[in-house]
Amino acid sequence: MSAVGQLSAASQTPAPPxxxxxxxxxxxxxxxxxxxxxxxxxxxxxVSLLAASLYDPNxxxxxxxxxxxxxxxxxxxxxxxxxxxxxxxxxxxxxxxFCLLLGYPLAYAIAMKAGRWKNLMLALVIAPFFTSFLxxxxxxxxxxxxxxxxVDALKWLHILGPDGRLLATTAxxxxxxxxxFLPFMVLPLYASLEKIDRRLIEAGxxxxxxxxxxxxxxxxxxxxxGVVAGTLxxxxxxxxxxxxxxxxxxxxxxxxxxxxxxxxxxxAYPTAAALSVTLMAAIVVxxxxxxxxxxxxxxx
Amino acid sequence: xxxxxxxxxxxxxxxxxxxxxxxxxAPIVVVILMSFNQPKGRxxxxxxxxxxxxxxxxxxxxxxxxxxxxxxxxxLLATVVATALGTxxxxxxxxxxxxxxxxxNLFIFLPMASPEIVLGSSLLxxxxxxxxxxxxxxWTILIAHVMFCLSFVVVTVKAxxxxxDSRLEQAAxxxxxxxxxxxxxxxxxLVFPGIMAAALLSFSLSFDDFIITNLNAGTTVTxxxxxxxxxxxxxxxxxxxxxxxxxxxxLIFVLAGEVTRRRRARS
Amino acid sequence: MTSDLVLEGISKQFAGHRAVDNLDLTVPAGxxxxxxxxxxxxxxTTLRMIAGLEEPTTGTIRLGDDEITGLRPYKRxxxxxxxxxxxxxxxxxxxxxxxGLKRRKVKDYKPKVEEMLDLVELNDYGKRRPGQLSGGxxxxxxxxxxxxxRPQVLLLDEPLGxxxxxxxxxxxLELKRIQTEVGITFVHVTHxxxxxxxxxxxxxxxxxxxxxxxxxxxxxxDLPATTFVANFLGQSNLIxxxxxxxxxxxxxxxxxxxxxxxxKARCRVTEGEVWLGIRPEKVFLAxxxxxxxxxxxxxxxxxxxxxxxxxxxxxxxxxLPWGQELxxxxxxxxxxxxxxxxxxxxxxxRPAHSFLLDAAQDALAGVxxxx
Ligand SMILES: Nc1ncnc2c1ncn2[C@@H]1O[C@H](COP(=O)(O)OP(=O)(O)O)[C@@H](O)[C@H]1O
Ligand SMILES: [Mg+2]
Numbered sequence: 001m002s003a004v005g006q007l008s009a010a011s012q013t014p015a016p017p018x019x020x021x022x023x024x025x026x027x028x029x030x031x032x033x034x035x036x037x038x039x040x041x042x043x044x045x046x047v048s049l050l051a052a053s054l055y056d057p058n059x060x061x062x063x064x065x066x067x068x069x070x071x072x073x074x075x076x077x078x079x080x081x082x083x084x085x086x087x088x089x090x091x092x093x094x095x096x097x098f099c100l101l102l103g104y105p106l107a108y109a110i111a112m113k114a115g116r117w118k119n120l121m122l123a124l125v126i127a128p129f130f131t132s133f134l135x136x137x138x139x140x141x142x143x144x145x146x147x148x149x150x151v152d153a154l155k156w157l158h159i160l161g162p163d164g165r166l167l168a169t170t171a172x173x174x175x176x177x178x179x180x181f182l183p184f185m186v187l188p189l190y191a192s193l194e195k196i197d198r199r200l201i202e203a204g205x206x207x208x209x210x211x212x213x214x215x216x217x218x219x220x221x222x223x224x225x226g227v228v229a230g231t232l233x234x235x236x237x238x239x240x241x242x243x244x245x246x247x248x249x250x251x252x253x254x255x256x257x258x259x260x261x262x263x264x265x266x267x268a269y270p271t272a273a274a275l276s277v278t279l280m281a282a283i284v285v286x287x288x289x290x291x292x293x294x295x296x297x298x299x300x
Numbered sequence: 301x302x303x304x305x306x307x308x309x310x311x312x313x314x315x316x317x318x319x320x321x322x323x324x325x326a327p328i329v330v331v332i333l334m335s336f337n338q339p340k341g342r343x344x345x346x347x348x349x350x351x352x353x354x355x356x357x358x359x360x361x362x363x364x365x366x367x368x369x370x371x372x373x374x375x376l377l378a379t380v381v382a383t384a385l386g387t388x389x390x391x392x393x394x395x396x397x398x399x400x401x402x403x404x405n406l407f408i409f410l411p412m413a414s415p416e417i418v419l420g421s422s423l424l425x426x427x428x429x430x431x432x433x434x435x436x437x438x439w440t441i442l443i444a445h446v447m448f449c450l451s452f453v454v455v456t457v458k459a460x461x462x463x464x465d466s467r468l469e470q471a472a473x474x475x476x477x478x479x480x481x482x483x484x485x486x487x488x489x490l491v492f493p494g495i496m497a498a499a500l501l502s503f504s505l506s507f508d509d510f511i512i513t514n515l516n517a518g519t520t521v522t523x524x525x526x527x528x529x530x531x532x533x534x535x536x537x538x539x540x541x542x543x544x545x546x547x548x549x550x551l552i553f554v555l556a557g558e559v560t561r562r563r564r565a566r567s
Numbered sequence: 568m569t570s571d572l573v574l575e576g577i578s579k580q581f582a583g584h585r586a587v588d589n590l591d592l593t594v595p596a597g598x599x600x601x602x603x604x605x606x607x608x609x610x611x612t613t614l615r616m617i618a619g620l621e622e623p624t625t626g627t628i629r630l631g632d633d634e635i636t637g638l639r640p641y642k643r644x645x646x647x648x649x650x651x652x653x654x655x656x657x658x659x660x661x662x663x664x665x666x667g668l669k670r671r672k673v674k675d676y677k678p679k680v681e682e683m684l685d686l687v688e689l690n691d692y693g694k695r696r697p698g699q700l701s702g703g704x705x706x707x708x709x710x711x712x713x714x715x716x717r718p719q720v721l722l723l724d725e726p727l728g729x730x731x732x733x734x735x736x737x738x739x740l741e742l743k744r745i746q747t748e749v750g751i752t753f754v755h756v757t758h759x760x761x762x763x764x765x766x767x768x769x770x771x772x773x774x775x776x777x778x779x780x781x782x783x784x785x786x787x788x789d790l791p792a793t794t795f796v797a798n799f800l801g802q803s804n805l806i807x808x809x810x811x812x813x814x815x816x817x818x819x820x821x822x823x824x825x826x827x828x829x830x831k832a833r834c835r836v837t838e839g840e841v842w843l844g845i846r847p848e849k850v851f852l853a854x855x856x857x858x859x860x861x862x863x864x865x866x867x868x869x870x871x872x873x874x875x876x877x878x879x880x881x882x883x884x885x886x887l888p889w890g891q892e893l894x895x896x897x898x899x900x901x902x903x904x905x906x907x908x909x910x911x912x913x914x915x916x917r918p919a920h921s922f923l924l925d926a927a928q929d930a931l932a933g934v935x936x937x938x
Contacts, residue, residue: 027396031404034385034450041447045422052425074334102320109317119561123554124321125528130550133508134527135543138535139330147346182324232413240415243510247531255415257511264421264515269428276421280414470620473640473652475667475712485666489657 046280052273060267073274081259081275088256089282091170092239095177099185099234100227102178107189107226108219112198125186133180137247140176141167146247168250176244181237185230192226193219236283328547335540354537361536367526368542374438374522375506378445383499385446386453386489393454394461412451419448420512427516436518444512449502456501460494570631571596572617572720572752577626579612586612588776589627594720594754594769599746601763602756603932604773605799611650612758613773614722617754618647628718641670646713650724652705654697660684660708661693667716671680681713686745703734714745720752727762739766760800764788772796774933788846789835794924797844799933804850804893805842806866807926817918823889827864827920840926847895849920852883855911865915867892881905885912 052065057073059065067166078085110121128136143150154160166172200218218225242257256279263272338349344565393404398467411419427433432440468490472482510524517525527539572594579587588611591605594600598884602610616622617628619640627637633645640836646667655663664683668676684690687707697705706726727735743766746753757763763770764784772795780792787800790934797803808822820843829843852871859865866887873884876899883895883906893914897905906912 011356024396024398027392027398030388030392030396034389034454035404035407037385037446038407038411038450041423041443042419043407045419045426048429049418049425071317097535102323105313105316106320109314111315113314120554120558121317121321121557125324127547127550127554128324130504131328131331131543131547132524132527134510134524134531135331135539136327138527138531139334142330142334143326179323179327182320234405236413238413240417241511242417242526257415260417260421261511262517264424269425272421273425276418278416283413283415283418332825359813465651465653467649467651467653468655470640471647471649472666474618474620474645474647475668475716476670478639478641481670485670486655486657 003058049273049276049280052269053277055270055273057268057270059270065269070270072280073270077271077274078278080271081256083255085256085275085278087254088239088279091177091245091253091255094174094234095181095238096185096231096235098174098178099182100231103182103185103230107186107193110186111190111193111196112201122190125183129183134243134247136293137176137180137243140172140179141247144172144175160285161189167248168253170249170253172248173244173253173255176248177241180241180244181234184233184237187228188233189223190228192223192229196222232286235286239283240279331540331543331547334537335544337537337540338535347533352476354541357539358541361530361538363521364526364536364538364542367521367523369518370438371507371523374442374445375503377442378449378506379499379502381442382446382453382502383495384504386450386498387457387495389454390457390461394458407452408453411448412455416448416509416511420444420515422446423512424515434518436516437520440516440518441513441520441522444516445506445509448509448512449505452505453498454499456498457491457494460491460497464490551553570719572754573629574613574617575627575629577613577616577628578624579609579616579621580624587616587623587715590776590778591777592771592781594752596631596719596752597750597767599743599753599755599766601767601770602754602773603760603763603770603799604758606758608773609776610758610773611724614647614754614756617720618645618722619643620647629700636673644719644730645717645722646716646720647722648709648713648724648726650726651729652697652709654705654708654712656697659694659696660689660700663697663708664711664715666712667868671716679715683711686714687711702729703738706738707729710742710745714749714751717749718751720754720860723753723755725756725758727759735762742766750836750860764800772799774799790922791844791924792835793932794842794844794928794930795933797922797924797933798931799935802847802894803844804847805844805924805930806891806893807840808843809840810836810838810923818923820923821865823887825866827921828862829921829923830919833919834923835919836923836925842924842926842928842930843921844924845916845921846891847894848880848898850893850895850914850916852885852895852897852906852914855913857913859913859915862918863915864918864921865913867913869912869914870910871908871910874906874908885914887914 013255051067053073054067054069054071055073056068057076106125110118110125114121142148145151146165146167151160151164151166154166155162160166166175176294184212196219200222201214203218240257242255242261245253245258246257256275260272260275260279263269264273333347335354336350336352337347338351338353339346340348389408392398393401393408424436427440463549464487468486469482471491472486473479477485508524509522510528513522514525514528521529523542527535528537530536571593577587577590578585590613599659602613603642604610612621616623619635619638619642623636626636627634630644635645655666658666661680661684665676665680668679673679680693681690684693687710689704689707689711692700692704692708697708700708705730710723710726712858722744727738730738739762742753742755745778755763755766769781770784770787772779772787774795775817780787780796791797791800791803794803794805797805806822808820808827809827810818811821812819813831814828816831818831818834818837820827820829820841821916822843827843831837832842853859855868868888869885871883872886872892873882875882878899880899883897884892885895886892895914899905
């Protein structure tokens with residue numbers, strides 16, 4: 001049921017059997033409908049997004065936009081939106097770090113310690129995500145609200161000052177992001193931890209004595225594919241999200257997604273498209289680095 | 301190490317893991333609780349009293365059930381189309397070697413690795429530039445949903461297919477089944493659980509999508525868009541009823557699966 | 568109505584690697600034929616080409632007068648018992664066995680399936696899934712699933728490889744019994760020489776994509792054609808020598824100055840350097856200086872270096888003056904005391920028990936690696 005779990009499970013894919021003559025055509029035929037769909041509604045849109053980012057920024061929906069190859073759009077938008085852009089990447093980085101911190105123990109517990117409860121625990125990781133993303137985020141709004149019990153508890157512990165608040169802070173936005181993308185970290189981590197031969201860890205225990213050393217020398221390196229996949233799958237959607245910033249933050253926590261969405265609704269297509277392209281470019285660079293490391297077969 | 305130290309070493313990870321699970325369930329508890337809330341004011345951010353009313357009249361807030369029904373229809377259609385196309389692609393990827401295979405892999409992975417805001421805005425750019433800007437709605441949402449579900453279907457079915465022993469198909473052929481019979485008697489039944497999982501995943505992705513949908517919906521309202529809209533004004537507790545119901549359905553699915561698995565393992 | 572299976576000039580080339588190399592093979596109708604060879608020598612590939620699951624790069628395959636080289640697998644009167652059985656996990660045992668009959672639209676298949684389950688003693692298991700059976704039972708289902716189609720040739724790819732030793736022995740007899748009963752040609756692939764010897768009428772010994780030798784088990788054991796066969800089928804002592812002449816029906820071989828005789832009919836070479844081969848149980852030990860009659864080959868001045876007692880027999884290692892150690896098996900008949908390490912001994916054997924091989928071959932070919 002989990003794409004992400006499957007995503008990493010798929011990395012064990014053995015090489016496909018050699019083709020029988022005359023079956024190459026079948027392969028292309030099978031790929032055709034889906035490939036065409038992706039071409040028409042993923043690649044072509046990206047191209048038209050790229051085109052839109054070079055339109056004359058002075059156009060409007062009513063008058064139409066003209067293609068003026070305005071590369072200046074990128075410089076202009078970066079000047080205007082550098083802060084939310086940087087903030088998005090920073091929040092995504094924080095989110096990824098927290099997801100790793102929370103997700104690793106959970107994935108480890110499921111893979112190594114859960115025994116016969118393994119499947120159930122795994123299912124429980126996924127189950128909350130059947131409740132709508134927005135509803136869950138709204139209930140964080142409630143949990144973190146000024147008269148909610150989380151704030152009360154933190155005040156009682158003197159972690160939060162008497163008029164301290166959680167809602168409408170960076171902490172709230174990152175908490176929401178971390179919450180929403182945690183399964184995308186846990187599932188690939190679990191998949192790679194699960195694959196580790198338990199005997200290697202026991203052997204590690206024999207050789208290096210300390211459990212921490214064993215973890216550092218054996219377990220962590222072997223789970224690296226999961227860490228990399230999880231990091232990508234957390235970082236990318238987090239960087240583009242605006243729902244958490246909108247519902248749990250204030251304009252001060254505005255992310256790049258908020259601006260893209262707002263600019264598109266306002267009809268400022270060239271600017272919005274330029275921002276979108278910039279975000280996509282940053283992501284593509286990340287993915288390419290990953291591909292160079294791991295090859296394409298591990299991706300899907 | 302002392303015994304206490306060892307005990308902590310043995311169970312610390314499990315305790316940490318359970319705490320993280322609690323974190324995952326915290327908002328769900330709130331959702332369930334709020335589905336029984338009888339709000340005093342218009343903004344239902346506090347629990348004011350218990351009632352069954354919300355569960356008795358889930359369609360009371362104007363437009364809520366229309367939105368749910370729109371989401372269900374889009375979800376079902378997108379699931380059928382994406383599952384069919386994605387399954388074909390998965391077969392091509394696992395069972396065939398062809399020129400451009402590794403590029404195709406990347407091509408399928410990219411939509412999953414693109415932020416939703418980019419996917420949504422680029423589709424909008426396409427629709428607008430090709431003159432469909434005024435006709436955004438049900439069909440444009442459907443197109444978008446099939447697009448982002450496709451990759452997940454391919455990945456899910458591919459994993460199942462790759463884990464299948466190709467000797468089973470060879471055995472079928474050895475036993476007088478031609479290509480067609482081999483596919484329907486052996487390959488398909490064995491891959492079916494993977495296809496089912498892909499369909500379920502597609503449905504939940506489609507039903508839950510907001511960012512892409514919001515950009516390409518025109519005046520059509522899906523369930524997540526309804527929630528978003530009401531979050532700006534008042535939040536009818538019925539939204540939590542729907543959320544809880546979906547969670548319970550998923551939970552029943554999971555538990556039923558676990559029970560049958562255990563029962564089968566025992567016999 | 569079964570007919571001979573004939574492979575002519577069959578080769579299989581995988582990317583940059585030749586798995587089967589110009590193979591010629593005739594499997595007589597109704598025989599129990601074993602394809603024996605170490606792992607990776609091309610046995611499975613050969614079998615898969617016969618089944619139609621792999622296309623030969625060159626060569627033809629015929630069944631009687633019909634050429635089947637390019638036929639799709641489901642068009643061949645040939646069935647396979649796969650290496651790991653490949654039972655359909657989503658079908659119960661009955662449906663697994665019925666699969667072939669149903670595909671061929673055989674009416675009234677039910678009694679046939681029952682009968683076949685009877686033959687493999689699994690009548691009560693029809694409703695179970697493959698995952699609920701033991702390895703031995705799964706093996707029998709795989710056999711039943713193939714046999715029920717009454718193929719002209721049944722291919723078995725290491726069918727007993729996954730079973731433990733005791734079950735393997737039992738199934739060997741069982742398979743042999745069934746083959747005699749149904750009279751179908753069996754082509755049985757194995758890397759276990761003992762298995763091939765107990766079961767097969769004819770064995771083809773394969774190595775590196777080639778057939779090294781083909782014959783009955785007794786022929787192969789008695790007179791191996793290559794050092795590989797000599798070592799892979801049982802054990803052999805191979806001693807370096809040179810042909811220096813002939814006497815009557817024998818060749819005279821010089822071994823470190825000692826002359827020994829080998830019947831011409833048992834020689835693969837007629838001059839030059841040779842390997843003189845003798846099976847360990849054909850060599851006798853005698854206390855040093857014991858007189859032997861004429862017509863017996865002798866090597867003198869050996870010392871026993873190792874004695875291992877294995878119950879039914881004793882295994883000796885005897886070191887010859889030039890350092891080579893020979894293996895000698897002796898039945899523990901109780902007729903005389905066993906030797907002890909350090910004893911000085913002479914070795915002797917009858918010329919008809921030895922054989923000569925080409926010295927250009929590797930004396931260690933086919934020796935099982937003992938780590
Ligand atoms: N599909 C294949 N692609 C490439 N090489 C193969 C393939 N199948 C078998 N081989 C190679 O051919 C050789 C013979 O394999 P096989 O027939 O399976 O040997 P055996 O059954 O005797 O152990 C091996 O070296 C193996 O690696
Ligand atoms: Mg093999």
